[in-house]
Amino acid sequence: MSNNEEYLAQRQLKKGAAGWILLAGLGVSYVISGDFAGWNFGIAQAGWGGFVIAAVLMGIMYLTLVLSLAEMSAAIPAAGGGYSFARQAMGPAGGYLTGLAVLIEYTLAPAAIVIFIGSAVNELIGIDGPIVYALFYLIFVGIHIFGTGEALKVMMVISGLAVLAIIATAVVLLPEFDAARLFDIEPAVNGTEFLPMGYYGVWAALPFAMWLFLAVEGVPLAAEEAKDPAKDVPKGIIAAMIFLLFTAVLVVVLVTGAAGAQVMGESAVPLVDALNMTGHNNVATMVNVLGLAGLIASFFSIIYGYSRLVFALSRAGYLPKNLSLTSKRKVPVRSLVYPGILGFVISLTGEGDLILSMAVVGATVSYAMMSGSHILLRIKQPELKRPYKTPGGIVTSGISFVLSLVALSGVYAYDVRAFFFTLALFAVGMAYYFFIGRNNLVAATAEEEFALLSQAEDELASA
Numbered sequence: 225m226s227n228n229e230e231y232l233a234q235r236q237l238k239k240g241a242a243g244w245i246l247l248a249g250l251g252v253s254y255v256i257s258g259d260f261a262g263w264n265f266g267i268a269q270a271g272w273g274g275f276v277i278a279a280v281l282m283g284i285m286y287l288t289l290v291l292s293l294a295e296m297s298a299a300i301p302a303a304g305g306g307y308s309f310a311r312q313a314m315g316p317a318g319g320y321l322t323g324l325a326v327l328i329e330y331t332l333a334p335a336a337i338v339i340f341i342g343s344a345v346n347e348l349i350g351i352d353g354p355i356v357y358a359l360f361y362l363i364f365v366g367i368h369i370f371g372t373g374e375a376l377k378v379m380m381v382i383s384g385l386a387v388l389a390i391i392a393t394a395v396v397l398l399p400e401f402d403a404a405r406l407f408d409i410e411p412a413v414n415g416t417e418f419l420p421m422g423y424y425g426v427w428a429a430l431p432f433a434m435w436l437f438l439a440v441e442g443v444p445l446a447a448e449e450a451k452d453p454a455k456d457v458p459k460g461i462i463a464a465m466i467f468l469l470f471t472a473v474l475v476v477v478l479v480t481g482a483a484g485a486q487v488m489g490e491s492a493v494p495l496v497d498a499l500n501m502t503g504h505n506n507v508a509t510m511v512n513v514l515g516l517a518g519l520i521a522s523f524f525s526i527i528y529g530y531s532r533l534v535f536a537l538s539r540a541g542y543l544p545k546n547l548s549l550t551s552k553r554k555v556p557v558r559s560l561v562y563p564g565i566l567g568f569v570i571s572l573t574g575e576g577d578l579i580l581s582m583a584v585v586g587a588t589v590s591y592a593m594m595s596g597s598h599i600l601l602r603i604k605q606p607e608l609k610r611p612y613k614t615p616g617g618i619v620t621s622g623i624s625f626v627l628s629l630v631a632l633s634g635v636y637a638y639d640v641r642a643f644f645f646t647l648a649l650f651a652v653g654m655a656y657y658f659f660i661g662r663n664n665l666v667a668a669t670a671e672e673e674f675a676l677l678s679q680a681e682d683e684l685a686s687a
Contacts, residue, residue, distance in 0.1 A: 231271065235539045235548045243451045244459040247538055247619035248375045248663040251443045251464025253383040257337060258435035259390055259475050260515040261493055262580070266432030268489030270425030272406040272480055273418035278429040278634075279476055282502055284468055285627035289591055290465040291614045292373065292598040292621040294458035297444035298612040299601075301453030304536030305559040306594040310539075310584060313597035316665060317657070318410070322593040323537050324443075327563075328586030328646060330530035332579050333439060334361075335567040338521045339576035343492075344516045357571045364524045365564045367669075368531065369557055375528065383521040387471070389514035391493045392507060394474040398503045399483040408484045430634030431584045436472040438587060439522070441594070442529040445536075454611035493507035525563065534559040541664040581642035582649075585635050589650070591628035597623045 241471045266275040293306070304319075306326055314643035337632025338357045346352035368375045411420040419425065441460040450456040475495065483498035492498045496517065499508035535556035538548035547558045571577060598621035599606060614620050636643045 227405060227567060227649050233549055235535070237262070237332075244456040244463070246332070246380065246649055247443055247446055247450060247456055248463040248467070248638060249380040249383055250376060250446060250528070251440045252387070252467055252522040253525035254439035254442050254529065255437055255464075255468055255520045255522065256383055256471075257387045258438055260495060260518045261491075262342070262385070262387065262435040263472075263475065264480075264488045264494040266429035267409075267480065267485050269421065269432065270429035271411075271415075271418070271420035272411045272485040274421060274423075275428045275429050275433065276476065277419075277426050279432040279472065280457060282437060282631065284434040284471065285467070285591070285624050286440060287465055288616075288620045288624035289441060289595060289628070290420055290461050290615075292595055292624060293441060293444055294612050295596055295610055295614040296594075296601065297447055297457040297461070298454040300448040300608045301444075301450070301457065302536065303448040303532045304540070305442065305533065306590055306597070307533065307536060309444075309597040310593050311642075312403060312520025313600040314593075316542075316662060317595065319540075320542050320657045321650075321654065322536075322597070323542065323591055324532060324650065324657075325586045325590035325593060327530065327537070328649055328653075329439070329590060330526055330533060330582045331443070331563050331567055332570065332586065334523050334526050334530070334564075334585040335413055335570040336569070336576045336580035336583060337526070338571050339574060339579070341516065341523060342517045344512075344519060348513070348516070355570060357568055360520070360523065361564050361568050364520070365560050366526055367524070368528060368560050369551070369555055371554070373464045375524075377527070379521060379524050382517050382524060385514050386518035386521050389511045389518065390471050390474060393499060393511055394478050396504050396507050397482040397498060397502065397574055397664050401478055405484040406477075406481055408486050409416050409489065415639070424637070428636050428637045430532055430631050431581060431638050434579075434584055434587070434631060436476075437465070437468055438584065439526055439529065440586075441591070442526070444598060445529050445532040449465060450531075453454050458612040472511045494587070527560065530563050531559040533558055534563055537664070541666045545664070545666075578639065578642055578645075581635055581639045582646045585632065585643055585646035586649075588628050588632035588635070592625055595625035595628060600626070 266278060270278060295307040300308050300312055304323060307319050307323030310322035313358045322440065338360050341360055342352040342356040345356050367378055407417045411417060415422050444457055444463060447453045447457050479494055483501050487497065487501065488494050493512065493515065496508045496512045499511060535548045536544060537543045538545055538559065547562065548556060549558060552556050557673045596613065599618045602618050
């Protein structure tokens with residue numbers, strides 16, 4: 225076995241741990257906490273009508289992005305997801321920039337979510353702060369270290385409880401729906417009943433509309449652990465996206481129509497408040513508890529996502545190579561632990577909203593890069609074997625590319641601090657690449673890396 229093959233043999237994930245149903249569950253789990261809270265603040269920015277326009281635009285962006293990712297994940301089934309696609313399309317620097325963008329999103333998002341978990345725990349039992357943050361990181365990083373298949377099954381159960389809460393809320397609130405309540409926000413100067421804050425409000429509401437779908441793009445990070453990546457990853461990510469569109473309609477229309485746009489725009493727990501306002505206190509208590517399950521599901525699954533990205537970047541040499549060593553259970557333990565420690569430290573700031581806005585900046589940059597990768601791969605490598613092809617081809621990925629840039633500008637409209645703080649993180653990350661990372665790459669091209677990985681797998685299989 226050559227040195228490269230031996231190196232990659234020590235960095236193997238567990239094959240066949242996930243079929244398409246588990247992958248779809250992973251996609252839903254990434255996102256589900258966004259249905260419980262956060263999205264509704266977009267109504268305060270734009271009114272219900274303006275927020276619906278923002279949500280439709282972001283729904284289109286994510287759907288076209290997911291269809292583009294489905295093609296690339298079937299053609300390039302590597303654990304790096306968007307990083308792997310961008311490296312093949314744009315070379316090492318483009319791959320790293322895309323990976324850095326996703327890494328910013330996936331490291332910051334759990335730090336923000338654990339702050340929200342702390343608030344939820346405080347409501348239930350009166351405990352919050354660093355102790356809660358540390359406990360949740362320890363428990364859920366620990367479950368991932370135990371094994372991939374086991375972790376994904378636990379995640380499915382937690383996500384199922386959260387989905388149950390959303391469905392129960394929709395069923396109970398359906399008879400309470402009144403369309404007039406959707407437009408009960410007093411219009412500002414030059415505003416209308418449908419757009420009380422005008423079109424600027426729609427722009428500022430885009431980051432909140434993203435919370436209904438944020439992180440679903442992480443499904444391809446599980447590609448190397450799928451049973452049949454070429455079939456399972458496209459089916460899993462598309463199924464997740466369709467289900468998330470359904471839950472988005474339920475919460476945006478039914479919850480707001482039952483409680484009113486004015487109240488929803490200011491609510492920290494919109495589903496619970498809507499149920500309490502309409503007299504469904506027992507269901508509200510249940511949803512309050514299961515809302516914690518939704519937060520935990522997203523926290524748990526994004527930990528999985530960042531570990532696979534760090535693993536892939538480390539294995540390729542972009543990050544320190546010891547981060548990609550795997551255990552006897554084929555788990556990248558260091559890729560789980562070190563970003564978890566960093567996330568915990570970030571959570572100590574208590575700035576949940578700012579951290580999540582910064583995660584959105586990282587996300588939108590990665591969406592533009594991944595959409596651009598789909599376009600470039602179609603043009604530069606038309607002969608690439610594509611078991612699944614994106615409907616509409618580069619027109620579809622072109623739509624997601626344009627809308628991702630629009631969404632990025634929306635963060636600037638809402639929170640200038642988050643925009644520039646995240647740009648500073650990009651500057652630090654790219655400086656690391658140019659001074660250190662690019663000098664330690666294991667392979668010169670993406671194709672060479674994949675070929676070496678395949679050889680290492682064959683060596684292990686025949687050993």
